[in-house]
Structure formats: structure tokens, C-alpha cells
Amino acid sequence: MNKKLMSIILAAGMAVGMMAGCGDFSDQPETSEGGTTADGKTEVIFYHWTPIPEMELMEKTFNETHDDIHLTYKPIPDSPDAMIKMNTMLMANEPMDVTSQWSTDHLQLRVENNLLEGLDQYFEKNGLDYAEVFGSAASEITTINGYHYSMPYANKLYAVMYNKSIFDEAGVAYPEEGWTWDEFDEIAKKVSSGEGVNRVYGTCLMPKETWYYRASLKLGLNAMYKEDGSASNFDDPAFLESLQWLYDLQEAGAQKPFNEFAEASLDANANRTALFYKGGYAMDIVPTFNISNWGSLPDNAHDFEVGIVTMPVEKKGDPLQTMYEFSDLSMVASSKNKDAAFEFMKWYCIERPDVCVAEKYMQPTASYFPSEEIEQICIDKIYSCEGVSTDEMLHAFTSPESEIARIPGFKFTTIATAQSEVVGEMDKQIEQVFFNEKTPEEAIKDLKANADELIAKAK
Amino acid sequence: MATATKLDRHAITNLNRLVAKRSIRRSTLIGWCFLLPSFIGFVIFRFLPIICSFLLGFTEWNLVSGFSGIRFAGIDNFIELFHNDTFLTSLLNTLQYAVIVVPFTVALALIFAVIINDKIHCRSLVRLMIYMPYISSMVAVAMVWTSLYSPNYGPINSVLKSIGIENVPGWITSSNSALPALMIIGVWQAVGYYMVLFIAGLQCIPASLYEAAEIDGANAIQCFFKITIPMVSPTTFFVLINCIIGSFNVFTLVKTMTTGGPGDSTMVTVYYVYEQAVEYNKIGYACSASIILFLFVFIITFIQLKFSDRWVHEG
Numbered sequence: 001m002n003k004k005l006m007s008i009i010l011a012a013g014m015a016v017g018m019m020a021g022c023g024d025f026s027d028q029p030e031t032s033e034g035g036t037t038a039d040g041k042t043e044v045i046f047y048h049w050t051p052i053p054e055m056e057l058m059e060k061t062f063n064e065t066h067d068d069i070h071l072t073y074k075p076i077p078d079s080p081d082a083m084i085k086m087n088t089m090l091m092a093n094e095p096m097d098v099t100s101q102w103s104t105d106h107l108q109l110r111v112e113n114n115l116l117e118g119l120d121q122y123f124e125k126n127g128l129d130y131a132e133v134f135g136s137a138a139s140e141i142t143t144i145n146g147y148h149y150s151m152p153y154a155n156k157l158y159a160v161m162y163n164k165s166i167f168d169e170a171g172v173a174y175p176e177e178g179w180t181w182d183e184f185d186e187i188a189k190k191v192s193s194g195e196g197v198n199r200v201y202g203t204c205l206m207p208k209e210t211w212y213y214r215a216s217l218k219l220g221l222n223a224m225y226k227e228d229g230s231a232s233n234f235d236d237p238a239f240l241e242s243l244q245w246l247y248d249l250q251e252a253g254a255q256k257p258f259n260e261f262a263e264a265s266l267d268a269n270a271n272r273t274a275l276f277y278k279g280g281y282a283m284d285i286v287p288t289f290n291i292s293n294w295g296s297l298p299d300n301a302h303d304f305e306v307g308i309v310t311m312p313v314e315k316k317g318d319p320l321q322t323m324y325e326f327s328d329l330s331m332v333a334s335s336k337n338k339d340a341a342f343e344f345m346k347w348y349c350i351e352r353p354d355v356c357v358a359e360k361y362m363q364p365t366a367s368y369f370p371s372e373e374i375e376q377i378c379i380d381k382i383y384s385c386e387g388v389s390t391d392e393m394l395h396a397f398t399s400p401e402s403e404i405a406r407i408p409g410f411k412f413t414t415i416a417t418a419q420s421e422v423v424g425e426m427d428k429q430i431e432q433v434f435f436n437e438k439t440p441e442e443a444i445k446d447l448k449a450n451a452d453e454l455i456a457k458a459k
Numbered sequence: 460m461a462t463a464t465k466l467d468r469h470a471i472t473n474l475n476r477l478v479a480k481r482s483i484r485r486s487t488l489i490g491w492c493f494l495l496p497s498f499i500g501f502v503i504f505r506f507l508p509i510i511c512s513f514l515l516g517f518t519e520w521n522l523v524s525g526f527s528g529i530r531f532a533g534i535d536n537f538i539e540l541f542h543n544d545t546f547l548t549s550l551l552n553t554l555q556y557a558v559i560v561v562p563f564t565v566a567l568a569l570i571f572a573v574i575i576n577d578k579i580h581c582r583s584l585v586r587l588m589i590y591m592p593y594i595s596s597m598v599a600v601a602m603v604w605t606s607l608y609s610p611n612y613g614p615i616n617s618v619l620k621s622i623g624i625e626n627v628p629g630w631i632t633s634s635n636s637a638l639p640a641l642m643i644i645g646v647w648q649a650v651g652y653y654m655v656l657f658i659a660g661l662q663c664i665p666a667s668l669y670e671a672a673e674i675d676g677a678n679a680i681q682c683f684f685k686i687t688i689p690m691v692s693p694t695t696f697f698v699l700i701n702c703i704i705g706s707f708n709v710f711t712l713v714k715t716m717t718t719g720g721p722g723d724s725t726m727v728t729v730y731y732v733y734e735q736a737v738e739y740n741k742i743g744y745a746c747s748a749s750i751i752l753f754l755f756v757f758i759i760t761f762i763q764l765k766f767s768d769r770w771v772h773e774g
Binding site for chain 2: 112
């Protein structure tokens with residue numbers, strides 16, 4: 001065979017190989033471009049970062065129960081780049097009808113750039129009241145310029161889980177609802193024991209994520225900003241008090257030292273939970289999936305009972321509080337099938353929490369269940385775990401807003417000016433406190449100055 | 460008859476030239492056919508993005524706003540960069556990293572290469588052990604070294620304490636020692652690759668030079684400085700350039716082990732670019748930072764090339 005022919009064949013082969021590699025051989029209906037499928041169904045394309053196995057039941061159930069709509073689920077690998085990938089696809093008008101975001105600052109960024117569709121008209125068309133269905137806390141957070149741009153599908157409310165065996169060995173009584181942060185500290189110190197590598201700590205809270213808990217619960221929505229959003233709010237004494245609280249707990253030997261986190265990758269929630277189930281520490285502040293999902297994993301097999309109690313309060317008699325975060329769905333502004341997309345979102349967020357939310361061991365957001373059967377499936381999945389009292393868990397996590405006030409999580413804000421950068425600056429300062437390179441006062445002072453500079457630049 | 464012969468020769472020469480030209484054209488075409496897929500890939504995925512990056516460095520652009528959100532910003536980004544403490548710190552850290560890592564890497568790689576080039580026991584095994592870090596996954600490397608660097612229970616500090624050093628460093632948990640900690644890993648990982656290059660360079664040195672030097676009474680150290688180093692200088696030049704470029708591009712270690720902290724003690728320029736682009740969506744600003752980095756590397760490489768004549772012995 002002469003060289004010319006061989007080179008042409010080889011080059012053609014490489015080109016074909018490249019094209020084939022870029023092709024999509026997934027089992028999709030004849031169009032995945034947000035139009036109508038070959039059998040006449042309206043197609044809804046849903047992008048999310050949840051792996052396919054966890055969404056299979058949802059996709060199958062929806063398609064079986066909807067003759068006129070075909071749902072196509074497309075995952076984006078869960079990584080720090082997931083949001084930028086999704087935003088790039090949104091900008092490029094990639095066929096997409098429903099998507100999600102990690103936090104409210106992402107939501108606001110997309111709304112500012114006209115990437116998302118307002119939902120109020122669809123709620124009205126379907127005879128639904130947003131605040132009635134999802135609660136006033138969610139309604140407030142998802143309202144931007146007077147309109148709702150996302151629907152929450154899974155709540156994260158926080159409670160304290162504790163290892164009853166460690167408490168029994170230390171001779172410490174179990175905490176009771178209405179306990180205070182001072183009692184939390186005392187208990188953490190009393191149940192800590194041992195020395196060196198085998199020391200059992202009272203808590204193993206991730207400092208970068210929990211140092212602001214008490215400030216956030218005290219100050220409420222938009223805690224990190226002044227009321228008009230023109231500057232940061234880190235000069236409020238609540239922040240220094242909150243930081244000092246966790247720092248003192250570490251200095252007292254009751255909180256695992258932050259300089260020991262890296263070697264065991266304890267910055268990852270899953271790894272901290274694994275350490276809890278190995279008996280490495282006594283208490284943690286967690287949402288439901290840490291208990292019912294991760295607590296059931298074979299790698300986390302444990303022989304002790306887990307107690308659940310509501311979060312502490314500042315002083316005895318104060319109303320109960322918990323931090324409240326959620327995951328949500330949004331409709332893409334360029335969607336070709338908006339009514340069908342809303343139909344899917346309504347089904348996902350309200351009508352079938354048993355196949356959509358319970359599979360993730362998170363709490364449904366709707367204030368009611370469509371049927372008793374669905375409610376029981378959710379309870380059995382989300383709040384049942386060996387060694388845990390379902391009643392205790394239900395009470396700690398599902399008491400209505402009138403019993404336990406839901407305070408939006410620190411990063412769930414309605415003001416989002418330079419939020420990512422302020423949080424980055426916050427992580428930097430806090431890290432230095434828990435590595436004993438700065439005092440809490442110095443860190444808060446620097447944080448306030450730098451955060452204000454970032455907010456001023458962003459404005 | 461003579462004229463006809465002359466004409467024949469002329470015709471034959473012309474014919475030969477024509478055949479040669481066609482042959483060259485055919486070879487060129489064949490070569491391009493082989494090169495084309497790779498070249499197209501290079502242009503689309505490397506060259507064009509570099510050009511776009513240069514252009515975007517002069518704009519203000521939040522990725523989420525789409526192409527319609529691109530605003531020309533002139534040199535505002537660059538002015539802001541040089542007033543930004545974190546960026547300036549990242550430049551300084553990157554320079555510090557390069558100034559330490561490059562000489563140590565090159566020196567160690569050359570020393571190991573000289574030792575291994577000699578006939579020592581288990582030469583292949585030793586060579587493999589030194590080369591292994593280079594081919595190991597950076598994430599796995601980061602995890603292992605994080606454990607080694609544990610300030611309270613890690614083996615390194617345990618050994619230091621056992622030999623009487625009380626004030627052991629905090630390594631990646633301390634601003635003072637975090638960057639040196641990364642430098643150690645950087646040298647450890649890169650030495651193997653450059654050692655292999657030096658071994659190849661050493662094997663090109665004629666043995667007769669060493670024999671002549673031995674006859675003249677030169678010792679091992681003199682041979683090393685008077686023969687080995689000058690003769691291996693082309694390889695050294697190549698290694699230096701690559702090592703400098705590699706050290707300016709340090710990113711994975713920082714991302715997996717320290718994320719620029721504690722504080723900004725390990726913030727390097729590439730990580731700063733990543734942070735601005737990926738986490739804060741400030742594409743234009745990130746591109747301008749990458750232009751600054753490119754200029755630094757370009758200037759250093761240009762200076763090296765310019766002065767290479769003075770010390771690179773082409774033999």
C-alpha cells in the first residue's frame with residue numbers, strides 16, 4: 001500500500017475516532033433538544049449533580065405516570081466546577097428545562113443575568129400559594145425583586161446527634177430539648193477523654209462551617225450584611241462571641257484541633273460522620289442524612305445508640321431554633337416547554353417526595369404530604385435508622401415552624417453582594433484562628449475590613 | 460551529436476528536478492495528513508484559548524452574564540491587580556517557590572544521575588524509586604504527605620522530637636512552614652524526571668575525556684566540575700527551562716493540600732487565577748493575572764536563552 005493512501009486512511013481513521021468519541025450514545029429519545037419526542041411526548045430535560053443511580057427511580061416513576069411528558073435526566077459530575085459547567089451550558093442555550101443551584105448567591109447571579117424563569121404565574125395557574133406550600137422562610141429567601149425563581153425540594157434542618165455510649169461511660173446525662181450552649185460546652189468537656197491519637201473529643205465541628213452558628217441563629221437572615229447590604233456585619237459582637245465560643249472549646253480540649261483535620265480529610269462531612277460512627281467524638285450538629293443514610297452504611301456500622309435533640313439555645317426559656325437550608329429547582333428561561341417543566345417541578349417538589357427527596361434522605365419541603373402512604377414511606381426512609389428512635393428524630397427535625405424557629409443558613413441570603421469572595425476571605429481568617437496564628441479579635445477585625453473592601457468593590 | 464547529448468543531459472536534469480519537487484510535495488502532503496488532526500486539536504484547544512485569554516485580560520466579564528456581558532476595561536484589571544495584596548503575595552510566593560525548588564531540583568537530579576550512571580548495586584531499582592514520585596498521582600501524593608506532615612502525630616515531627624527538636628514546625632498548618640513544606644514535595648516529585656534526562660545527557664559524554672583526565676591526575680570532584688558539568692550543559696539548559704516553567708505553574712499541590720492557606724502563605728499565581736475564574740466567575744480579571752504570569756515566565760526564559768551562549772557547551 002503506498003504511503004499516500006496509508007496516510008489518508010490513518011488520518012481519516014483518527015478523525016472518525018475523534019468524532020465517535022465526541023458522540024452521545026446514551027439511550028435517549030430521538031430528540032434531546034427540549035422539543036417533542038418521536039412518540040409525540042413533550043420532553044423535559046433536567047440537569048442536576050446527583051448521580052444517576054439515585055435518580056433512576058424518580059425518572060422511571062415520572063415517565064410511567066405521565067403519558068404526555070418524557071423526562072430526560074442528565075447528570076453533571078458533582079465537583080467544585082459543577083456550577084461553572086452548568087452556567088456555561090445555560091449561557092450557551094444548551095437545551096435545558098429544569099436545573100438547580102448550590103446556594104442563593106448562585107440563584108441571584110442567574111436571575112440578574114436573565115437565565116431563569118419566574119414561577120409565580122405557574123403557581124397561580126395551578127392554584128398554589130408559595131408561602132403556604134413551602135413556608136414563609138423559604139418564600140422569603142427565594143424571592144428576588146418580588147418574584148420567586150426557585151422551588152425548594154429538600155430541606156436541611158439541623159439537630160444535634162450524640163453517641164449515647166460515650167455519655168454513659170462519662171456518666172453524663174443525655175441533653176434535653178431547651179438546653180443551652182453553655183450546657184453544650186460543659187457536656188462536650190465532660191465527655192472528652194483519653195490522650196493523643198486515641199483521644200475521644202466532645203465535638204468535631206468543622207470550624208470554617210460552624211464558627212458562625214451562634215451568630216447566625218441570633219442575627220437571622222442576611223446575618224453577614226448590614227441591613228442595606230452596603231457593608232459587612234462582622235463588627236456585630238455576636239460574630240466575635242460565636243468565634244470565641246468555638247475557639248475556647250478547641251483550647252479546652254473538647255473540640256478536635258483543626259490542625260488534625262487535614263490528615264484524616266475531616267473537612268469532608270462524610271469523613272467526620274464516619275469518625276463519629278467509629279466513636280471518635282460524642283456530638284455533632286447535622287441534618288437527617290448524616291443519621292439515616294450515612295448511619296446505615298456498612299462502613300459506618302456501629303454498636304451504640306444515637307440520640308437526637310434540638311439545637312441548643314442561648315439561655316434557658318429561649319424559643320427553640322434550628323438552621324434551615326434547602327436544595328431547590330429552577331426553570332430555565334430558554335426552556336421550550338415551560339408548562340411541562342413546571343409540571344415536573346411540581347411533581348418533584350410537592351407530589352412525590354417519596355421517590356424524589358426520600359431517596360436522598362433529606363426532608364421534603366412541602367408543608368403537607370399528598371397521601372398518608374407517601375408520608376409513611378418518607379418517615380420510614382428518612383427518620384428510621386437502627387439504634388435511633390424514630391419519634392425522637394421526627395420531633396427534632398420535623399416540628400413545625402411554630403415550635404422550632406427556622407433561621408436561614410448563613411449563606412442563604414437575599415443579599416448576595418460579593419458573597420463568594422466574602423466567604424473566601426472568611427475561610428482564610430478563620431483558618432488562621434484555629435491554627436493559632438491569630439486571635440479571634442484580630443481575625444474578626446481583619447475580616448470586617450477585607451469584607452467591606454470586597455463589598456465596596458463589587459458595588 | 461554533442462549538442463543532442465547536452466540537450467539530453469539538460470532534459471534529464473530538469474526531469475529529475477521535477478520528480479524531486481513532486482516527491483517533496485508528496486512527502487509534505489503525507490506529513491501534513493499525519494499532523495493535521497493533532498494540529499487542529501492544538502489550534503482549537505490551545506492556541507485559540509491563549510489568544511482569547513489575552514483579549515479577555517482587557518475586559519471585565521462575569522461568565523454568567525454571557526457574551527453580551529463582556530465590557531472593555533482597558534488596563535483597569537492590571538491596575539487593580541497591582542493594588543491587590545493577595546495577588547502581589549501570590550507573585551512573591553511563586554517567585555520564592557521557583558527560586559528554591561529549581562536549584563535544588565536541578566542539583567539533586569544531576570547528583571543522582573551521576574551516581575546512578577556509575578555501576579552501582581541495584582541501579583535499576585534505585586532509579587525506579589527516584590522516578591516513581593514523578594509518575595504518582597498528585598492527589599495520592601498530597602494525601603500521603605498530609606499525613607506525614609501532621610503536626611501532632613505525624614512521623615516527620617515524631618522523628619524531629621525524638622532527636623531533641625522541641626519547636627517542631629506546623630508544616631501545612633502554619634504560615635511560616637506551609638510554603639517550604641510544598642517546596643519539599645515539589646523537589647521530591649520532580650527530581651526523578653530530570654534525573655532521567657541527565658542520565659541520557661551523561662551517556663553522551665565520551666569516556667575518553669574521563670580517561671584523559673585520569674591520566675592527567677584529576678580526581679573525581681575535578682572531573683565532575685571540569686568535564687561532567689560543561690559537557691552536560693545542553694541538558695542542564697533544557698532542564699532549567701522546563702523546571703522554571705513547571706515551578707511557576709505549581710497548582711495541584713496547592714489545590715489539594717492547602718488551598719492557598721493558611722492565610723495567603725501558599726497562595727500562588729496559578730491558584731489565584733483559578734480562584735478568580737472558577738470560584739468568583741471573574742474571567743477578565745483572572746485572564747489579566749494569567750497575562751502577568753505569562754510575562755514573568757517569558758522574560759525569565761528569554762534571559763536564559765539570551766545568555767545561554769556563555770555557559771552552554773554545544774560540543
